[in-house]
Amino acid sequence: MIARLTLRDVVFLAVVAACLLAISFLIVPLVIAIPIPGIRSLAPSPFYGLLLAVALLKVRQPGTLFVVVSLVGLVLLMMAWVMFAVNVIAGALAELIVLAVFRSYQRNEAVLLAAGLYMPLTVLVSLGIGAVVGGPTIAQFLMNPWLIVPVLGATALLSFIGAWAGLRLGQELRVAGVLRA
Amino acid sequence: MFQRLWLASVAQPLHPLLSVACAAVALTFGLLLRDATTLLTFVAGLGLIFMMVGYGVLLARIARIVIPLAALIGVLAALFGGGVSGGLMTFGRISLLGLTIAFAWTIDPTQLARALRQAGAPPLVALSLLITVRSIPTLVGEAVRIRDAMRVRGLSLRHTPLRILYRALVVPLLIRVLTLSENLALALETRAFTGDPRATIYRPVALHRRDYAILALMVILMSGVAGAQWLFN
Numbered sequence: 001m002i003a004r005l006t007l008r009d010v011v012f013l014a015v016v017a018a019c020l021l022a023i024s025f026l027i028v029p030l031v032i033a034i035p036i037p038g039i040r041s042l043a044p045s046p047f048y049g050l051l052l053a054v055a056l057l058k059v060r061q062p063g064t065l066f067v068v069v070s071l072v073g074l075v076l077l078m079m080a081w082v083m084f085a086v087n088v089i090a091g092a093l094a095e096l097i098v099l100a101v102f103r104s105y106q107r108n109e110a111v112l113l114a115a116g117l118y119m120p121l122t123v124l125v126s127l128g129i130g131a132v133v134g135g136p137t138i139a140q141f142l143m144n145p146w147l148i149v150p151v152l153g154a155t156a157l158l159s160f161i162g163a164w165a166g167l168r169l170g171q172e173l174r175v176a177g178v179l180r181a
Numbered sequence: 182m183f184q185r186l187w188l189a190s191v192a193q194p195l196h197p198l199l200s201v202a203c204a205a206v207a208l209t210f211g212l213l214l215r216d217a218t219t220l221l222t223f224v225a226g227l228g229l230i231f232m233m234v235g236y237g238v239l240l241a242r243i244a245r246i247v248i249p250l251a252a253l254i255g256v257l258a259a260l261f262g263g264g265v266s267g268g269l270m271t272f273g274r275i276s277l278l279g280l281t282i283a284f285a286w287t288i289d290p291t292q293l294a295r296a297l298r299q300a301g302a303p304p305l306v307a308l309s310l311l312i313t314v315r316s317i318p319t320l321v322g323e324a325v326r327i328r329d330a331m332r333v334r335g336l337s338l339r340h341t342p343l344r345i346l347y348r349a350l351v352v353p354l355l356i357r358v359l360t361l362s363e364n365l366a367l368a369l370e371t372r373a374f375t376g377d378p379r380a381t382i383y384r385p386v387a388l389h390r391r392d393y394a395i396l397a398l399m400v401i402l403m404s405g406v407a408g409a410q411w412l413f414n
Contacts, residue, residue: 007305007369007376012362014309018316019358022324025317032250035257054355071313078285078293080278081205082212133212165347169355178359 005067009059016055017071023047024072037130038123038151045119045155049162050169052115057170058179060105065114066095082129090121108167115163120156123148193235195284196392197293198300203399204284210403211277217269219410224276226402231283234395239283247279290314296386305376312365323357324350 005013023044031043055068069091077084094117102110127148173179194200207227214220231240251272259268294311298304328338331349341349 005305007374008362008366010305010309011312011366011369012359014312015316015320015358015362015365017309017313019320019354021313022317022320026321026324032254035254035261050351051355067309071309074310075313078201078204078288079282080208082208165351169347169352172352173355173359178356 004063005059005061009061009064010067012058013055013064013068014071016051017068017075020044020048020051020068020072021075023051036151037127037147038155041119041123041126042151042155042158045159046162046165048119049115049159049164050166052118053111053163053166054170054173054179056105056111056114057108057167057174060111062099062104063095064105065098065118066091069118082126082133085129086122086126090118090125093121093125094118112160112163112167115166116156116160119159120152123152123155193389193391194287194289194292195234195395196386196388197288197296199388199392199396200284200288201293203395204281206399206403207284208277208281210406211274214406214410216410216413217266217273219406219413220270220273220277222409223402223406224273224280226406227277227280230395230398230402231280233398234391236283236287239286240280243279243283243286247276247282251275251279292386295382295384298382299385303376304378304380308369308374308376316361319361320354320358323361324354327353327357 027044027047028040031039052065052068056064066088069087073084073087073091076087094114097117098105098110098114101113105111105114170179195203211220211223214223228240228244231237254275255268255272258271259265290311293314294307297307297310327350330353331337331341334349336345336349338346338350
């Protein structure tokens, strides 16, 4: 997958992954003490939506989203494999859903869907892994719909708003000649 | 924060792939433990191993951040229906996560990229991982510089409307991301980097006696804890 990308694409995607990690390192510590499952995905979701949309606007290749989130995951793997698994599984799912619907990233709707879908999927995957790893008591707690639905809805909303802003920003940057596909 | 933690780390870090493996195995093992006493014993043992291999200063700095956080979340977990045992388990798991993160702080990204190449990873994967890790402090620095530029113009992050923040913070940061990636790609191209898998490794990374020692200590600790859990439950 990575072989189809040019050196410039790979470098750009690596810098975007670094930007996503920097945002996570700045925002997640502020909310980590709030005992709401999924809050760590909710807080940085607009930024993830925005940056992923810009990355997909520049590199409109199947696999782009997966490469970015895998790089984020590989860095997190050094700390905890659970975070790596969450990133990679959610990235693969988002990529598969978008490619099943749109076949490529040539349309802006595909970019919007991919960038907006990723963070809500990380909420679902992390809750799923938490339920499997944490045992029956935690599984019962995590699978409570009154807990999941508001967090999932808020994450999806913020993520899609971020992705929409990313599309707008990408178009502005393209008009300015800064963003070249 | 990254710089301070990195400087606080050790003169002789472990083999990077061994650090990643130790973090993964320790976290998995800790998550499998179902008893708070055993989990806390494991965490304490892991902390002791850290001190034995010369990671004491790093451990102290990470503990200063992680222990209060773990205690707070543990108390909340205990209050929200987990009881004392649930609170202690939460405290233990977050402390364990802090310790596994400590492994990551000791990894030199360049050594990691070399070790990955030695392990057979494609050069582009090793390179992109290296760029990702190396760019994080640069981008944080850029964000701080942009924030300072905003302050000079009388804008603060808290009291500025979102629409203006988007123009004053997000747009310049994104332009910096694009410029940085263009410059990096150009630098690689001018050095004839093609991602050829036959390229040799400048300085191969080898396992040292310290690496074998930490491996042995980890095996002894995990066997002891697993044995104790089996005996007492």
